[in-house]
Amino acid sequence: MYNRTCEGLVHAQSKVQLLNSECVQEAQRVNAAQRREQSLRKAAALEKQKYLEAEKEVEMAKQLLAKETYERQMAELKAQKESLEKKRIVEALLSSDRRYKRYTMQDIQKATGFLAESNMIGEGAYGKVYKCSLDHTSVAVKILRPDAADRKEEFLKEVEVLSQLRHPHIVLLLGACPENGCLVYEYMENGNLEEHILRRKGRPPLPWPVRFRIAFEVACGLAFLHQSKPESIVHRDLKPGNILLDKNFVSKIGDVGLAKIISDVVPDSVTQYRDSVIAGTLFYMDPEYQRTGTLRPKSDLYSFGVIALQLLASRHPNGLITKFENAVSSGTLSEILDKSIIDWPLAQAEELAHIALKCCKLRCRDRPDLETEVLPILKRLAEFADSVSSTGRDHVPKHFYCPILQEIMDNPHIAGDGFTYEHGAIKAWLDRHDVSPVTREKLQNKTLTPNYMLHSAIQEWRKLKG
Structure with a gap:
């Protein structure tokens, strides 16, 4: 019995050991299952995260698309x-736009001697300029270079803008040949202002009264552009090379190919940055326009200020503003004035320098108003110049001037409105209009009658003037 008991105990112990082994194995299986479950959960979470990221990328791609x-x-x-x-x-x-006369290329070639070099009076990036005669009137013809395709839009803009402008101090567009890139302007006998300022082509120095008058005339032309309706026009490239002088040294603003019509003028007190192509010429370009790309009418005022300083000094514009600021502050203005002029009225010259320097302020908001602050001063200076000049405009009877060209007439004719005009100018006007250039009222007829009495008076006056 004892032996059976021992055998039962041994059997029970073996069974317990077996059960313990099975429990250990089961525990190991449970742990392994838990580890697999955790691994699967992590994999599932990772897959879910990848799915959400992919879904987000798809949504972003949709939005981007x-x-x-x-x-x-x-x-x-x-x-x-x-x-x-x-x-x-x-x-x-x-x-059939009647604001200007349309010419054919055959007309241009015939008038210029088939673009003869002897008739060429200028050349630039756009092409060449020829002097010739069209409709018995001396004209300047600007012809776009065939390879200057990038200037075609600029050319068309110049035609569009100039054809709508009529002012004594804006170069008059007489006609065009748009198909071939030709512009026909009134001929300006005394070239451009730059030639006179820098003494090029043997040009003599301009008397100071003429310089004062030119400053006033250019400002008048600018004011006209800026006050254009319904939208202001900013020239963008005002410089002496774009200011032309007729035979009486009356100045006119030309080359409006870069002019820009401003429909949303930004107030001077607001600084606004714009992504735009900057146009203009170094030393004359508004610094604020260069920095921000924002164009305002006062951008032209900076250019005008530099030109006014050049009229006083006859020097290159580089560093000219600083030189005048130093001269004015140290009381040595006379040392910087053009030495070829020996009779400068120093008080008036200093007044012109002061207003010019104000126009050259770095910020638009600091520059004076052209209409209310600049023009009154320039008008007073021009009147002073005329009053002391022996060759001033006041010595010429006002009725000797053509109302259109603002020049002394060579061939005066009476039109249907009773006013007398230079024959070529009034003929060109009547080709495009049926109203008076003075009264703007409709003309009863377009008959032109020679004014022999006035012609005789002008000839006699010229003889007396020598």
């Missing part, structure tokens, strides 16, 4: 709008 589609559509609409605008301009220019 929608944005790109919108921007492309807007760009296409803008391009279409610009294309239609250019087409409108070209069609308007090529239509």
Whole structure:
């Protein structure tokens, strides 16, 4: 019995050991299952995260695609709008627009001796300028270079702008040949102001009264551009080379190819940055316009200020503002004035220098108002110059001047409005209009009658003047 008991105990112990082994194995299986479950949970969480990120990327891609589609559509609409605008301009220019006379290329070639070099009076990036005669009137013809395709839009803008402008101190556009890039201007016998300031082409120095008058005339022309309706016009490239002088040294602003029509003028007190192409000439360009890309009428005022200083000093514009600031502050203005002029009125010259330096302030908001602050001073200086000049304009009877050209007439004719004009000028006007250039009232007829009495008086006056 004892043996059976021992055998049962041994058997029970073996069974317990077996059960313990099975429990250990089961525990190991449970732990392994838990580890697999955790691993699967981590894998599932990782997959879920990847899915969410992929879903987010898909959503961002959709948004980006929608944005790109919108921007492309807007760009296409803008391009279409610009294309239609250019087409409108070209069609308007090529239509029967009577604001200027249309010439054929055959007319231009015949008048210029088939573009003879002997008739060429100037050349620039746009092409060449020829002097010739059209409709019995001396004219200057600007011809765009065939390879200057990038200037075509600038050329069309010049035709569009100039054809609408009529002012004594804006160069008069007489005609054009848009198809071949030709502009026909009134001929300005005394070249441009830069030639006189820097004594080029043997030009003699301008008397100070003429310089004072030119400053006033240019400011008047600028004011006219800035006050244009319905939108202001900013020249953007005002410089002595773009100011032309007629045979009586009356100044006129030319080369408006870079002019810009401003529909949303930014107040002078606001600094606004714009992504735009900067246009203009170094030393004459508004620093604020260069820095921000924002164009204002007062951008031209900076250029005018530099030109006014050049009229006083006859020097290159580089560093000229600083030199005048130092001269004015130290009381040595007379040392910087053009030495070829020995009779400068120093008080008036200093007044012109002061207003010019104000125009050259770095910020638009610090520059004076052209209409209310600059013009009154320049007008007073011009009147002073005329009063002391033996060759001033007041010594010429006012009725000797053509109301259109503002020049002494060579061939005066009476028009249907009773006023007398230079024959070539009034003929060109009547080719495009049926109203009086003076009264703006409709003319009863377009008959032109020679004014022999006035012609005789002008000839007699010229003889007396020597």
